[in-house]
Amino acid sequence: MTAEAGDFKFGSVGAFDDSWKALPASERYHFAAGEPAHQVQFAFQNHWRVFQKVMGHTTGGRAIELGCGRGSMAAFFAKAGFETHLLDTSASALDCARRNFEADGLTGHYHQADALATPFPDNQFDVAVSIGLLEHFEDIAPPLEEQIRILKPGGVFLGYVVPERPVSVQTVGAPLNAALRLWDRYTSSETRPAAPPKQELYRNTFNSTAYLDVLDRLAVKNRGAFGMFPVPLVSHSWKFPFTAMSPAAEKRLMATWRTLLAARPGKDAASPDPLRDPWTCAEPWGLAFLVWARK
Ligand SMILES: C[S@@+](CC[C@H](N)C(=O)[O-])C[C@H]1O[C@@H](n2cnc3c(N)ncnc32)[C@H](O)[C@@H]1O
Structure with a gap:
């Protein structure tokens, strides 16, 4: 099965491509090797720490x-020494990934292809990861089957899913975001251009059980799921969550999150158990959940 451009129920390929084309050429990704500049880079560093715990002895390949x-997540793998492949239907997205990789001296292998029908033979990869992809499919079995197919026996599948959900930790952040937007509107002298119309992206509402059911049919050795991203995204921007606040405000926010995360009872960032990591949480609370499997 191949995704059609503009077919919103199969990856929202056309809508994504349009938004990647509109991205300025200078756009940076969410990877940072050192101190993160903003909350999204901070989140990706936390994702990576949790992913490493799930991958366990799979530290290369x-x-x-x-x-x-x-290519934000791929960059962590490249930096850690993995032979890193990046696949997307959008040539503009891959161009952006390539520019960012080159700017950071990272090596990637780029494939403009459909996640439903990748150009690889069976049993090729030690890790197959996706962030924010699987929730854009109405039928989640085909992309899961494809990712498990291209994994080597013993390889790790990581599916980070941001589902469509009326209530999550973001609900807690909503009043703060509304207040920040009002404050910004009435105190800033900057003229805001009108917000561009939002592209309609299909998002399914499945929780992790639906993904685990598919994985069970695919006869993986081991699998699991848990909530991730236990703090809300905070922004004053109508482009939310894609525009960072001022560098000082982002720094203060990250310091606050670090303090709160370190104080979570029963959690310990140094523990190798992903479920004890402060970045993991109950699935209904988190902004996302991770479904993982070992083939
Ligand atoms: C929400 S974005 C996530 C991007 C990136 N993983 C990140 O974390 O920032 C989803 C990406 O999946 C791509 N995509 C959508 N459907 C696809 C498909 N069928 N095959 C391959 N890529 C697809 C889109 O072009 C888009 O770049």
């Missing part, structure tokens, strides 16, 4: 990010 977008 061939990794692929499907639906890589600008």
Whole structure:
């Protein structure tokens, strides 16, 4: 099965491509090797720490990010020494990923292809990871089957899913975001251009059980799921969550999150158990959940 451009129920390929084309060429990704500049880079560093715990002894080999977008997650794998492959339907997204990789001296292998029908033989990769891809499919079985197919026996599948949900930790952040937007509107002298119309992206509402059911049919050795991203995204921007606040405000926010995360009872960032990591949480609370499996 191949995704059609504009077919919103199969990866929202056309809508994504349009938004990648509109991205300025200078756009940076969400990877940072050192101190993060803003909350999204901070979040990706936390994702990576949790992913490493799930991967356990799989610390190298061939990794692929499907639906890589600008390549933020792939960059962590490349930096850690994996032979890193990046796959996306959008040529503009891959261009952006390539520019970012080159700027950071990272090596990637780029594939403009469909995650439903990748150009690889069976059993090729030690890790197949996606962030924000699987929730854009109405039928989640085909992309899961494809990712498990291209994994080597013993390889790790990581599916980070941001589902459509009326209530989550973001609900807690909503009044703060509304207040920040009002404050910004009435205190800033900057003229805001009108917000561009939002592209309609299909998002399914499945929780992790639906993904685990598919994985069970695919006869993986081991699998699991848990909530992730236990703090809300905070922004004053109508482009939310894609525009950072001022560098000082982002720094203060990250310091606050660090303090709160370190104080979570029963959690310990140094523990190798991902469920004890402060970045993991109950699935209904988190902004996202991770479904993982070992083939
Ligand atoms: C929400 S974005 C996530 C991008 C990136 N993983 C990140 O974390 O920033 C989803 C990406 O999946 C890509 N995509 C959508 N459907 C796809 C498909 N069928 N095959 C490959 N890529 C697809 C889109 O072009 C887009 O870059």
